[in-house]
Amino acid sequence: MKTFKVNIVTPDGPVLEDEANMVIATTEAGEIGVLPGHIAMVAPLQIGGLRIKKGETTKVIAVNSGFMEVRPDIVTILAQSAEKAETIDLARAKIAEKRAKAKLAQEKNKLELQLAELELKRAINRIRVSEGRI
Numbered sequence: 001m002k003t004f005k006v007n008i009v010t011p012d013g014p015v016l017e018d019e020a021n022m023v024i025a026t027t028e029a030g031e032i033g034v035l036p037g038h039i040a041m042v043a044p045l046q047i048g049g050l051r052i053k054k055g056e057t058t059k060v061i062a063v064n065s066g067f068m069e070v071r072p073d074i075v076t077i078l079a080q081s082a083e084k085a086e087t088i089d090l091a092r093a094k095i096a097e098k099r100a101k102a103k104l105a106q107e108k109n110k111l112e113l114q115l116a117e118l119e120l121k122r123a124i125n126r127i128r129v130s131e132g133r134i
Helices: 090-106 110-131
Strands: 004-010 013-020 022-027 030-034 041-045 048-054 057-063 066-071 074-079 082-084
Touching (some): 048 110, 057 074
Parallel strands (some): 004 074
Antiparallel strands (some): 022 030, 048 057, 057 082, 066 074
């Protein structure tokens, strides 16, 4: 089975360098699956779980926006932040979810509401990825 390189990079450094048979990402246009030999493209990513499949195994990464650059032999994810499912602190993510919900309940300023909504989306994404629910 053919593979291609997958690199995930954040401002804090590399998160993953691996080989894959398929990458599934949540873009602004919806979910996209990338296989070896895919046409070159760049797509903006939304907050969501990135699935990296190699053989029978699937790695899941919580990605908080960024871009995906696809070339026939390599996929590069440039993300604001990214965490492997096994490294997510679930308790901390649940606290962040509660904090964001509290902010949403009390904020009246439009900008603060938008920031709280993003904080909530990031927390929920981390929880889902950590629990394997994507």
